[in-house]
Amino acid sequence: MSEEKDKAHVSQAELTEAQVEELRLKRQKLRSIAIAVGLVLLVVLFYVATIVRLGGNVLNRSI
Amino acid sequence: MQQGFGAGVSGGLETKKKQNQMNRPAEVLGGQPGDVGAGLAIGPGVGDFFALMKPRVMSLVIFTALVGMLAAPGSLHPVLGFIAVLSIAVGAGASGALNMWYDADIDRHMARTAARPIPRGLVTETEALTFGTVMAVTSVLTLGVLVNWVAGGLLALTIAFYVFIYTMWLKRRTPQNIVIGGASGAFPPMIGWAAVTGNVSIESIVLFLIIFMWTPPHFWALALYRCRDYERVGVPMLPVVAGLQETRRQIVIYSLLLVPVAASPAFIGLGGVVYGVTSAVLGAIFLWLAFRVYRITEGREADKAAKQLFGFSIFYLFALFAVLLGEHLAARLVPLLG
Numbered sequence: 377m378s379e380e381k382d383k384a385h386v387s388q389a390e391l392t393e394a395q396v397e398e399l400r401l402k403r404q405k406l407r408s409i410a411i412a413v414g415l416v417l418l419v420v421l422f423y424v425a426t427i428v429r430l431g432g433n434v435l436n437r438s439i
Numbered sequence: 440m441q442q443g444f445g446a447g448v449s450g451g452l453e454t455k456k457k458q459n460q461m462n463r464p465a466e467v468l469g470g471q472p473g474d475v476g477a478g479l480a481i482g483p484g485v486g487d488f489f490a491l492m493k494p495r496v497m498s499l500v501i502f503t504a505l506v507g508m509l510a511a512p513g514s515l516h517p518v519l520g521f522i523a524v525l526s527i528a529v530g531a532g533a534s535g536a537l538n539m540w541y542d543a544d545i546d547r548h549m550a551r552t553a554a555r556p557i558p559r560g561l562v563t564e565t566e567a568l569t570f571g572t573v574m575a576v577t578s579v580l581t582l583g584v585l586v587n588w589v590a591g592g593l594l595a596l597t598i599a600f601y602v603f604i605y606t607m608w609l610k611r612r613t614p615q616n617i618v619i620g621g622a623s624g625a626f627p628p629m630i631g632w633a634a635v636t637g638n639v640s641i642e643s644i645v646l647f648l649i650i651f652m653w654t655p656p657h658f659w660a661l662a663l664y665r666c667r668d669y670e671r672v673g674v675p676m677l678p679v680v681a682g683l684q685e686t687r688r689q690i691v692i693y694s695l696l697l698v699p700v701a702a703s704p705a706f707i708g709l710g711g712v713v714y715g716v717t718s719a720v721l722g723a724i725f726l727w728l729a730f731r732v733y734r735i736t737e738g739r740e741a742d743k744a745a746k747q748l749f750g751f752s753i754f755y756l757f758a759l760f761a762v763l764l765g766e767h768l769a770a771r772l773v774p775l776l777g
Contacts, residue, residue: 396480399481406484407482407483407485410488418581421522421581422584425522425585428516429585
């Protein structure tokens, strides 16, 4: 990770196009994972908060 | 004087796009037109987006919001409390990202802000705007739907105030920018309070006022030794427009107003004896440092005095809210421990 960061801060001239492409894909993958984790966390938060707010009323429904 | 600065600022805004073009390292490897710093073409990292959210400011927001929540009468389920704090933090971060998007043209010319993600070319302006907008909408909706809409509404107001009123309107037009704009930084404890109670009361207004009155002397102390930066980019901070001595005088005036406001929780039952003593002692030190800034006007000693006041002001606010937090935590925990 730190190696990637170091590479990100060296000038463009020091990286070959292949290295740049490799870094770009790696960063893109990390961003995608971060977005996925964020969305899952949001879904879990909404689910848990709904259960908490409904409390015992979850069971008080007509079937 | 102010008009002159206003005109200068308008000129600065007109040249914003040109500066972006000049600072764009390269399109060679796929940078989009108008995207500052897309030259490396590797795209931003997750950490760069986190840096956009001004993590240090966010930590203070989280802390003061937490104090507002714990000082409020009543209780909130821990899960909902966690969601409230998270939403407020993300909302504050979104404001920071939108501020960095709008101020990118001046940030790259100021020593204090030149290392931010957009000036360094790590994140494009478009990415910052998109990220900030998505985070702002998500945080407000989450707080409103899952906790309550008074808190959600206050968070929306805070973000709007910081982005539209402070960043876009006041910052580049008037030396009173941080006096009025400081309100946005003062809202978090009020939001925390509203998350628990569902309303705004006199106690939460007092918490708001403490941060509101604290902001001018805190920020002007910084502006005293950073005024050349602000002058260079045409931001009419008080030292730039009214001069250093007038700024020192205003620091003393606002400090004199701040100290009694900061002591008031002890008189309305929001703070206890420990808070009263702490606010008195720290308030006296604050005033002493403010008067030192007023007296020492020449050379490095003047900068040193301003830096000392700036550093102490951060500790001062943190300590006051920490004592409030401690008192309210103790009041809740002692009965449980028997």
